[in-house]
Amino acid sequence: MKLYEYVIRRLALLILVLLGVTLLTFILSRVLLDPLAAYVTERTNPKMIPAIKRMHGFDRPYWEQYFFYLRDLFTLDLGWSKVGHMNMVDAIATHFPATAELTILAIVITLIVGIPLGIVSALKNNQLADHASRIFSLIGISIPVFWLGLSLQYFFTYWIKTAYGLPALPSTGRYDPVLAINTGFKKITGFIVLDSLIQGNLIMAGDALAHLILPAITLAFLNIGVITRLTRSSMLEVLRQDYITMAKSYGLPQRLVIYKYALKNALIPVVSVTGLLFGGLLGGAIMTESIFAFPGMGWLSYRAIVYNDSNTVLAYVVVASIIYVVVNLVVDIVYAWLDPRIKY
Amino acid sequence: MLSKILEVEDLKVEFHTYRGVVKALNGVSFMVEKGEVFGLAGETGSGKSVTGLAIQRLLPSNAVVVGGRIMFDGRDLLNLKEEEMNKIRGKEMTAVFQDPHTYLNPVFKMQDQFRDILLVNDREIASIKDKRAIKKAVNNRIIQMLTEVQMPAPERVAKMYPHELSGGMKQRMMLAMAFSLRPKLIIADEPTTALDVTIQAQVLELMKSLQRKYDTSVILITHDLGVIAETCRRIAVMYAGRIIEMGNVDSVYAKPLHPYTQGLMRALPRADKDLKVESIGGSVPDLVELPPGCPFHPRCPHAMEVCRKTNPRTLKIDGRVVECHLYDEEITEGRVA
Amino acid sequence: MEKSGSKMRELRIRELKYALHLFSSNKLVLAGTAIVLFYVFLAIFGRFMVDVNEPYMLDFKNALKPPSSEHFFGTDDLGRDIFRLIILGAAYDMAVSIFVVAVSVAIGTVLGSISAYLGGKFDEAFMRIVDILFAFPGLLLAMAIQMILGKSLFNLALALILVWWAGYARLMRGQVLAEKEKLYVRAAKSLGLPGYRTLFKHILPNAFYPLLVSATMDIGGVMLSAAGLSFIGLGPTPFEPEWGSLVNRGAPFLFVAPWLMFFPGLMILLASLGFNLVGDGLRDILDPRLRR
Numbered sequence: 001m002k003l004y005e006y007v008i009r010r011l012a013l014l015i016l017v018l019l020g021v022t023l024l025t026f027i028l029s030r031v032l033l034d035p036l037a038a039y040v041t042e043r044t045n046p047k048m049i050p051a052i053k054r055m056h057g058f059d060r061p062y063w064e065q066y067f068f069y070l071r072d073l074f075t076l077d078l079g080w081s082k083v084g085h086m087n088m089v090d091a092i093a094t095h096f097p098a099t100a101e102l103t104i105l106a107i108v109i110t111l112i113v114g115i116p117l118g119i120v121s122a123l124k125n126n127q128l129a130d131h132a133s134r135i136f137s138l139i140g141i142s143i144p145v146f147w148l149g150l151s152l153q154y155f156f157t158y159w160i161k162t163a164y165g166l167p168a169l170p171s172t173g174r175y176d177p178v179l180a181i182n183t184g185f186k187k188i189t190g191f192i193v194l195d196s197l198i199q200g201n202l203i204m205a206g207d208a209l210a211h212l213i214l215p216a217i218t219l220a221f222l223n224i225g226v227i228t229r230l231t232r233s234s235m236l237e238v239l240r241q242d243y244i245t246m247a248k249s250y251g252l253p254q255r256l257v258i259y260k261y262a263l264k265n266a267l268i269p270v271v272s273v274t275g276l277l278f279g280g281l282l283g284g285a286i287m288t289e290s291i292f293a294f295p296g297m298g299w300l301s302y303r304a305i306v307y308n309d310s311n312t313v314l315a316y317v318v319v320a321s322i323i324y325v326v327v328n329l330v331v332d333i334v335y336a337w338l339d340p341r342i343k344y
Numbered sequence: 345m346l347s348k349i350l351e352v353e354d355l356k357v358e359f360h361t362y363r364g365v366v367k368a369l370n371g372v373s374f375m376v377e378k379g380e381v382f383g384l385a386g387e388t389g390s391g392k393s394v395t396g397l398a399i400q401r402l403l404p405s406n407a408v409v410v411g412g413r414i415m416f417d418g419r420d421l422l423n424l425k426e427e428e429m430n431k432i433r434g435k436e437m438t439a440v441f442q443d444p445h446t447y448l449n450p451v452f453k454m455q456d457q458f459r460d461i462l463l464v465n466d467r468e469i470a471s472i473k474d475k476r477a478i479k480k481a482v483n484n485r486i487i488q489m490l491t492e493v494q495m496p497a498p499e500r501v502a503k504m505y506p507h508e509l510s511g512g513m514k515q516r517m518m519l520a521m522a523f524s525l526r527p528k529l530i531i532a533d534e535p536t537t538a539l540d541v542t543i544q545a546q547v548l549e550l551m552k553s554l555q556r557k558y559d560t561s562v563i564l565i566t567h568d569l570g571v572i573a574e575t576c577r578r579i580a581v582m583y584a585g586r587i588i589e590m591g592n593v594d595s596v597y598a599k600p601l602h603p604y605t606q607g608l609m610r611a612l613p614r615a616d617k618d619l620k621v622e623s624i625g626g627s628v629p630d631l632v633e634l635p636p637g638c639p640f641h642p643r644c645p646h647a648m649e650v651c652r653k654t655n656p657r658t659l660k661i662d663g664r665v666v667e668c669h670l671y672d673e674e675i676t677e678g679r680v681a
Numbered sequence: 682m683e684k685s686g687s688k689m690r691e692l693r694i695r696e697l698k699y700a701l702h703l704f705s706s707n708k709l710v711l712a713g714t715a716i717v718l719f720y721v722f723l724a725i726f727g728r729f730m731v732d733v734n735e736p737y738m739l740d741f742k743n744a745l746k747p748p749s750s751e752h753f754f755g756t757d758d759l760g761r762d763i764f765r766l767i768i769l770g771a772a773y774d775m776a777v778s779i780f781v782v783a784v785s786v787a788i789g790t791v792l793g794s795i796s797a798y799l800g801g802k803f804d805e806a807f808m809r810i811v812d813i814l815f816a817f818p819g820l821l822l823a824m825a826i827q828m829i830l831g832k833s834l835f836n837l838a839l840a841l842i843l844v845w846w847a848g849y850a851r852l853m854r855g856q857v858l859a860e861k862e863k864l865y866v867r868a869a870k871s872l873g874l875p876g877y878r879t880l881f882k883h884i885l886p887n888a889f890y891p892l893l894v895s896a897t898m899d900i901g902g903v904m905l906s907a908a909g910l911s912f913i914g915l916g917p918t919p920f921e922p923e924w925g926s927l928v929n930r931g932a933p934f935l936f937v938a939p940w941l942m943f944f945p946g947l948m949i950l951l952a953s954l955g956f957n958l959v960g961d962g963l964r965d966i967l968d969p970r971l972r973r
Contacts, residue, residue, distance in 0.1 A: 020813035025825070032829045135709075138961060142953035144905050146912045147928055147946030154939050242446040249400055250461045250521070251434030260460075264451050283820030287912055291932065301824075305913055310828045317821045325816045340505040341450050 006336055010329055021321050026069050029314045031062060082309040084300055091300060091312065092319055097190030098174055099289070099296030103281045105212055106219035107274065114224045115270065118231020122266075123258070125236060133228055140225025145284045149218040149291040156214055172293035175208050215292045219284050223277045230273055234266040241265075268339050275331030282320040348415075349528055349561045350399070351375040355412035357391075357398055357585075364632040368394045370585040372412070373658070376529070379559040381552075383576030383593065385569060385608075389628045391585040392565045396531045399563075400439060401429050417528060434465035438522040442534035444514030448506040455502035458486050458521055465525050489520040493550055512543035516550065523554045530555075533565045548575060569612050573597060580665075581605050584629050584639035591664035601666045603644045638669065646670055707966070713958025720952050723771035731765040736920045745938045755940040757930065763941065767948055770922040773834065774952065777923075778904040781841045782896055788842070789849025790892070796850070797857035808854075814847045820906060827915045834923065837916040841903060852895065856888040898960030901953035908949045924949050 053059045057068055084091030121133045157171035170176070175192050179185075185204045188195045193212070196205035238244065239262055247261050285298035293299065297316050304312035357369040369391045376382045386392045397403050399414055401421060414421040417436070421429065441447040449457055459482050462469055469485070472478045490498035493516040506514060515535060522530050535551065536544040552575055555562050564576055572579050573593060580590040581604065589602040600606045607624040626643035629635060635642070641651040648669060656667040705711065732738070740760030748755045754763035796807040814822070826840040910916055911925030912932075919930065924945040931941025 016809075017813055017816050020809070021816050024813065028825055028829055138709075138957050139950075139954060142901060142905070142950055142957050144908050144912075144925075144928070144946055144949045144953070146909060146925075146932075147942065147949065150928070150932060150935055150939075150942050150946070154935055158936050242441065242443065243449040245402055246439070246441060246447045247449070247457075249402055249433055249439040250465065250525075251430050251432070252460060252464055253430070256460065256464075261449055261452075265449070268451075279818030280820070283818045283824075284909075286820070286824075287909055290913070302913055305824070305828070305915065308828075313828050314825055317817065317825045320821055321817045324818055339451060341507050 007333055010332060014325055014329055017325055018322060021318065021325070022070060022073060023066070025314050025318050026066050029310065030058070030065055030069070081300075081304075081312045081315070083303040083307050083312055088311065088315050092297065092315065095295060095297045095300050096319070097296075098294060099282075099285050099298055101191050101193065102212060102215055102219065102289070102294065102296060103278070103285060105216040106223075106281055107278065109216055109220040110223040110227055110277070111274065113220070114227030115231050115267070117224070117228040119235055119258075119263070121228065121232040122235035122239065130232075133232070137225035137228045140221055140223075140228075143221060145218060145222060146287040146291060148221055149215065149288050152214050152218055153291060169214055170207075170211050174211050174295055175204065179207055180204065211292075211294070215288045215294050218288050218291075219281055222284070223280065226273065226277065227270060230270055231266065234269050235262060238262045238266045264338075268335065271338065272331055272335050275328040278327045279320075279324045282324060347378050348375050349378045349417060350563075351413075351415040352395070352399070353413045353415070355395070355398060355414065356410045357394055357403065358408050358410050359404075360406045360408065361632075366631045367634060368407075368585050368631060369398065370634075372582070372585070372587055374580050374587060374590060376561050376563060378528075378561055380578065381555060381562045381564055381576045383572035383579040384563055384565045384582060385567065385572055385579055386582035387567055387628060389584075389631065390582040392567075392582050393533055394585075395582070396439070396533045396563065396565050399531060400433060400437060401426075434461065434525060434527075435467075436527050437529045437531070438525055438527045440515075440518045440522045440530060440532040440535045443538050444511055444518055445506075445538070447518070448514060450506055453503055453505055454509070454517060455483075455486055458489075458502070458517075458524075461521055462486070462524065485524060486520075489524045490517075492523075492554070493517075493520045495520070511539050512547060515539060515543075515547050519547070519551060519554060523558055523560065526558055527560060529561045529563070531563045531565070534567070535564070536571060537566065537568065544571075551575070569597075569608060581608070584634065585631065586639065586667060587665070588640065588668065589664065589666045591666075595662075595664065601661070601664060601671060602640075602668050603646050603670070604640050607643075638667075707962050709958050710962030710966070713955045713962060716951060716955030717959055720771060720775055720955060723768060724775035725772075727768045727771050731768045733769065735761060735765045735769060736922050745934065745941075747938070748940055754944040755938065757927075757941050758934060758938075763927070763944055766922040766927060767924065767945055770924045770927060770945065770948075773917065773921060773923040774904055774907065774925075774949070777834065777838050777841075777907045778900045781838050781845060781903045781907070782900050784842050785845040785899075786849050786892070786896055789846040789851075790853040790888075792846070793850035793853030794857045797854040797861065800861075804854075807850075811847045811850055814844070817844075819844050820909060823906065823910060824913070824915065827910065832915050834911075834917045834921060837907060837910050840910075841906060845899070845903065848899075849892070849895070852892065853888060856891075860887065894960050894964045897963060898957055901956035901960070904949060904953050904956070 050059075057065060060068075081088045081091040084095075086094075117133050117136075121130045124130050153171055156169045158168065160166045161168040175185075183201050183204050185196065185201055186199065188198060192208035193205050196202070196208060239258075244257060244262060247257050252261070282298075285296060286301050287298070288294070289296045289298035290302035297319070301313055301316040304310075304316070352375065353373050355369050355372040356367075359366040359368055372391070372395055374382070374384075384392045384395060394403070394407075398407075398409065399416075399421070401424075403409070409422060412422070416432070421432070424432070448454075462482050462485060463478075466485070469478060469481050472481055486502055487498050490502060495501055495513060495516050501509065501513065501517075509517065518535070522532075532551070536547050539547060548571060551562070554560075564572065566572060576593050578591065579593050579596050580587045581596075581602065582588070583604050589596065589600065589605045596605065597609065600609050604624070611624065624643055629639050629642070635652075637650075637652045637654055638644070638647075638656050641647045644651065650669050654669075656669045657672060658665060658667050659671050661671055738761060740756075743752075743756050743760040744758050746752060746756045752762045752764060754767065757763055757766070792807070796804045817825075823837075823840040823844045826843055827836055830836040830839060907916070908923070908925030908928070911923050912929045914926075914929060917923040917926045919926070927945035928942045928949075931938070931943075931945070934941050
């Protein structure tokens with residue numbers, strides 16, 4: 001099978017899985033939960049309820065409802081978000097770029113820190129650096145995300161100023177609105193860092209990064225441990241292989257052997273694991289964004305939980321799952337492209 | 345007098361494993377002349393592959409060279425620093441390995457691996473300054489070598505990945521790479537063992553013609569005595585980390601001296617003689633706890649009292665080297681006939 | 682048949698002895714085991730060491746006091762002693778984590794092996810269901826399930842079980858399929874199909890080790906997830922001193938009284954670390970390659 005045939009096959013499977021996802025969330029939101037909750041409060045006149053039911057189609061048989069549910073999904077009519085005070089679609093559109101920016105930065109940090117650490121651990125196998133990084137990784141996967149976020153927030157936005165008199169990082173939000181007005185910042189894509197760079201507004205970009213850095217590190221920390229360990233074991237495995245002996249027997253310099261011949265092989269499993277880690281980021285975003293009052297989908301979902309807005313929670317779950325599935329599909333395609341042995 | 349390209353003197357290598365210290369090589373001595381094909385024969389565990397790796401200084405990290413010298417073209421390889429050794433690898437000494445499926449990097453195209461080898465080692469290519477000229481020279485050389493090894497469709501094959509080639513094609517590739525650098529010595533460890541019998545013959549023929557053409561010395565390591573008979577001028581038979589017999593292929597095959605070699609010859613199915621094929625009873629000794637005396641004595645049909653106690657001396661008889669008490673006049677003279 | 686059985690047992694005993702030797706010489710594993718035992722001790726005996734009514738002992742005059750000799754970890758906004766709350770909370774976190782993993786392993790391995798054994802269309806359908814479950818990021822799915830079931834600690838455990846079983850199902854299915862391959866080859870030579878009894882006799886020894894490693898490290902992971910869900914408010918009531926909810930309650934007072942969130946969170950970290958150390962060490966010990 002050629003690469004594009006593989007892609008098409010996976011896309012077909014993806015649609016199947018997404019149908020399953022929508023079916024599951026449909027069952028969760030209409031069958032097991034009371035869909036009226038989003039539209040009805042204690043103050044609603046009980047006589048109005050049947051009319052409201054008819055209006056939204058909740059009195060129809062379930063399979064009919066599912067059909068309309070899917071149609072609504074396609075036309076992007078996802079209902080109303082109680083905590084967002086606007087259409088679900090608008091709520092998602094407004095809040096998602098923040099979460100996207102955050103998770104992307106978190107993954108970048110994870111890979112930039114984790115992979116080199118893993119390589120060093122493998123090269124200095126069983127020496128001090130290796131043991132240190134192993135303990136670091138173990139701590140990394142044992143740290144509660146929310147505790148780390150709170151601790152970082154306390155230290156870098158408060159303690160560093162009061163105890164050491166150093167400039168502190170901002171503790172909440174995505175950017176300084178006053179600074180935005182003063183520097184004439186305009187939103188283009190919704191990605192603050194990108195938009196500032198496009199407009200040549202370096203002050204704003206710096207400010208956005210200052211707001212991003214703590215939550216991003218919080219999210220990245222757990223995964224750094226995973227990536228380091230994986231890179232280390234993968235590298236050790238590869239360095240044992242016969243083709244490395246072969247490369248050495250031809251006098252290829254050490255650096256070439258490690259960073260070209262070994263690394264390309266060793267990074268293959270790392271690629272696929274990165275896709276899986278993304279799911280954890282989408283989950284952890286809820287806690288991290290709420291701690292730092294970072295106005296993304298995670299923060300919105302947190303409020304939705306507090307106020308019992310199941311609609312919004314489920315909307316986040318569906319969107320997050322779709323993105324997770326798509327990301328993993330991309331990862332699988334990259335994997336197949338990287339490793340020519342893969343028979344699809 | 346032909347000159348020597350390699351002389352190994354009393355090489356001793358140990359491996360440190362969780363089970364104890366494995367004495368893999370216990371005093372191996374031999375020499376290879378320029379332009380000669382030298383056969384190193386033995387069963388699994390005899391130490392033949394270890395010898396090959398030791399010469400290249402590619403032993404794994406738990407191996408220790410505890411004694412001996414490896415004189416390559418006048419220099420003791422064991423005294424060299426790693427960077428100096430690395431300069432010898434590839435430029436003057438290359439290797440061809442047994443299993444082509446695992447010895448080629450799976451994620452790189454054949455031409456990429458070949459190119460790196462040439463860029464690092466080939467003096468001619470290294471002296472070219474222009475980048476485009478280098479690329480052209482490298483590609484030309486690759487195609488030229490592939491054609492020499494009779495690779496079908498060389499331009500297409502060069503752009504393929506290892507898993508897309510058959511075993512025979514991969515081995516031709518290895519030969520192409522090994523000979524492309526015109527090294528003084530090639531260490532070939534079981535180069536045809538993993539191939540089908542029909543391909544084996546082809547690859548062997550190829551190796552012989554290339555060796556003759558480039559006047560390269562080859563150490564051919566294998567358990568297959570038939571292969572050695574076809575290609576080598578001299579043979580050394582190894583057992584339990586020692587060379588127990590060494591000499592010209594013709595004479596050793598016709599009249600093996602050491603009981604082990606005799607056993608090996610009897611185990612060979614021969615087209616010219618109508619002999620029963622017999623195997624040697626018993627098994628290879630445990631290299632961690634070597635019994636005292638001659639390592640072969642538990643399986644030797646001619647074992648004597650002295651064989652159990654002392655190791656045989658290295659004896660030189662009629663241009664043959666053999667380690668066996670049977671030929672030791674001091675010992676046999678002491679016995680009553 | 683008899684001879685091979687006792688020889689196998691001999692080999693197993695030797696392996697166990699060697700494993701124990703490795704176990705006791707690995708410092709990290711020992712540290713991890715010590716931590717785990719300490720936490721188990723706290724979980725079981727906590728209620729005897731501290732007054733069980735501590736969560737209800739409101740004392741507003743003493744609210745938000747920093748750590749002192751009287752209150753080792755300070756007091757919370759309701760004036761309760763955090764040190765004592767933490768000791769009581771051990772039972773909740775440990776119970777939830779172990780319960781979730783135990784039940785998930787049970788359900789997952791049974792369903793996974795059945796599916797693999799039956800094979801065919803049933804196996805295909807089962808794997809599609811598992812795939813759909815895997816399409817959801819774990820924490821989010823548990824969240825969604827809890828929104829339906831209602832916010833309580835038991836429902837939290839239930840939600841986590843519904844998410845976690847799929848991983849073990851996949852693991853077990855893989856093991857069973859691998860064994861099925863091997864046994865069919867052998868069966869081709871002898872007569873008759875392999876009964877499911879022989880299937881399990883051969884699978885269990887092989888599957889046991891990776892399962893054990895997975896389960897141990899998962900206890901640490903589940904603890905983090907459970908605490909995380911509590912942190913978002915999906916679990917215990919304010920009177921159940923589960924550590925995650927303690928951190929949740931401490932978050933609003935972060936800059937004023939950081940000890941509220943710090944110490945419960947630290948306990949979660951150490952507990953999870955203990956299990957991860959043990960699991961990680963087990964993996965190194967049980968890895969057949971590394972033993973040589």
